[in-house]
Amino acid sequence: MAPRTDPVELARDLIRCRSVTPDDSGAMDVVETALSTLGFECHRLTLGEAGDPPIENLYARLGTEGPNLCFAGHTDVVPPGDEADWTHPPFAAEIHDGILYGRGAVDMKGAVASFIAAVGRMATSLAGPDGRWTPSGFSLSLLITGDEEGPAFNGTRRVLEWLADRGERIDACVVGEPTNATRIGDTMKIGRRGSMSGFLSVEGAQAHAAYARSEDNAVHRMIALLHALTAAPIDEATDHFDPTSLQVVTVDVGNPTVNVVPPRAAATINTRFNDRHTSASLQALICEKLDAVDRDYAIRWHVSGENFLTEPGVFTELVASSVADATGSRPAYSTSGGSSDARFIRHHCPVVEFGLNNATIHKTNEQTPVADLEALTAVYQALITRVARGEPLV
Ligand SMILES: [Zn+2]
Structure with a gap:
């Protein structure tokens, strides 16, 4: 042939x-x-x-x-x-x-x-x-x-x-x-760039919306946490990489009512990170930003790949x-x-x-x-x- x-x-x-x-x-x-x-x-x-x-x-x-x-x-x-x-x-x-x-x-x-x-x-x-x-x-x-x-x-x-x-x-x-x-x-x-997702959750206290305390509301606390992550850029570009991207890809409360404050809120973030970070160092940086507003949260990570x-x-x-x-x-x-x-x-x-x-x-x-x-x-x-x-x- x-x-x-x-x-x-x-x-x-x-x-x-x-x-x-x-x-x-x-x-x-x-x-x-x-x-x-x-x-x-x-x-x-x-x-x-x-x-x-x-x-x-x-x-x-x-x-x-x-x-x-x-x-x-x-x-x-x-x-x-x-x-x-x-x-x-x-x-x-x-x-x-x-x-x-x-x-x-x-x-x-x-x-x-x-x-x-x-x-x-x-x-x-x-x-x-x-x-x-x-x-x-x-x-x-x-x-x-x-x-x-x-x-x-x-x-x-x-x-x-x-x-x-x-x-x-x-x-x-x-x-x-x-x-x-x-x-x-x-x-x-x-x-x-590296790729990593974080699964964030916050527990609050279920309450009647008329009587709830704002600081017990899981949604309010989640908003504050996500704001801490998104208010400022994570970093700047490097010689060969774009800036690190952090995107909130979902926020889940699942509350079917208007008069009950939900006991729990969850959110997922996805990051594409440059060579200023490893997945471990970026996890530490993200937790530092979260800890600054509220230490009572849980986060689980999935690393798809390092940069x-x-x-x-x-x-x-x-x-x-x-x-x-x-x-x-x-x-x-x-x-x-x-x-x-x-x-x-x-x-x-x-x-x-x-x-x-x-x-x-x-x-x-x-x-x-x-x-x-x-x-x-x-x-x-x-x-x-x-x-x-x-x-x-x-
Ligand atoms: Zn291909």
């Missing part, structure tokens, strides 16, 4: 697999077949405890020498919602007026297809007499999971553990999440230069947005994210211009070309 060099047809093959987490529906086979054709050594890891739906994962490597440049991505997608709301069916991969429609077009089957096509183009132009291309002085690898949009328990994190157990090293990693805001080349991600940053350096420069080579535009470094599997990879090696345009991720009518798939393929090819020339990864 000939190497796959067209990101558009490969992306369409992937979109036609209805791989809503945890279903795979053949998507990983499409990836594995394309990589095997290029000579990658492929390891399929089907993971999941008894009773869990099994999750398809793939680690594939081309070449035996270091350093090892890894591309990380996922083949699973979020549900399409009501398919009748789509102007083009979410799993048909139709192209109209140069736009490819489908769930996963940008998040992130399109990027997976672009990276594979980039390797395919390298192989086609550099292949030896046997029709194969093997990198010399470096290796390329792909870590592809079917559990990124779901709980992410049986995905990238476990594949990274498996790699570590085998002594398999990755030296630097690009994650193909959609990072650009308006055009390919405007933004790459070098880290993320992280790949310090601008050799690897961020290598990727940014490759983007500039291919698009003529040097990307801005950003740490905005929600979480991705980069939060696991950053414990192993420098990691950045660069992919398609994020305007339609998780939306009805998710779509990408076909031209963007070509542009992203050119970026990945420029990156591989620089590494093949001997430029250091880290």
Whole structure:
């Protein structure tokens, strides 16, 4: 079989697999077949405890020498919602007026297809007499999971553990999440803010509204506590991060009457915190603000992830230069947005994210211009070309 060099047809093959987490529906086979054709050594890891739906994962490597440049991505997608709301069916991969429609077009089957096509183009132009291309002085690898949009328990994190157990090293990693805001080349991600929720509750005294004392009213006390958290900004921006955001996302009293003061009030806050804080130090700061107005409350925490940053350096420069080579535009470094599997990879090696345009991720009518798939393929090819020339990864 000939190497796959067209990101558009490969992306369409992937979109036609209805791989809503945890279903795979053949998507990983499409990836594995394309990589095997290029000579990658492929390891399929089907993971999941008894009773869990099994999750398809793939680690594939081309070449035996270091350093090892890894591309990380996922083949699973979020549900399409009501398919009748789509102007083009979410799993048909139709192209109209140069736009490819489908769930996963940008998040992130399109990027997976672009990276594979980039390797395919390298192989086609550099292949030896046997029709194969093997990198010399470096290796390329792909870590592809079917559990990124779901709980992410049986995905990238476990594949990274498996790699570590085998002594398999990755030296630097690009994650193909959609990072650009308006055009390919405007933004790459070098880290993320941390994410933490707090569940706050206050006990008051139930009383007749006509006779209640204001200081016993759980709602009044909750308002004072929330005001203490929201009256002033938590902090200011840092070199690479926006200010910490603290949002009250719900206040719950559930009082059906007008003449009874409720005995209890609850509220949930969600924070996205920059590198001035860890989750522990931010919890302490929030409790300090609460204690200043009322010490009689309870709060329980859920930490979704700590912040992280790949310090601008050799690897961020290598990727940014490759983007500039291919698009003529040097990307801005950003740490905005929600979480991705980069939060696991950053414990192993420098990691950045660069992919398609994020305007339609998780939306009805998710779509990408076909031209963007070509542009992203050119970026990945420029990156591989620089590494093949001997430029250091880290
Ligand atoms: Zn994604």
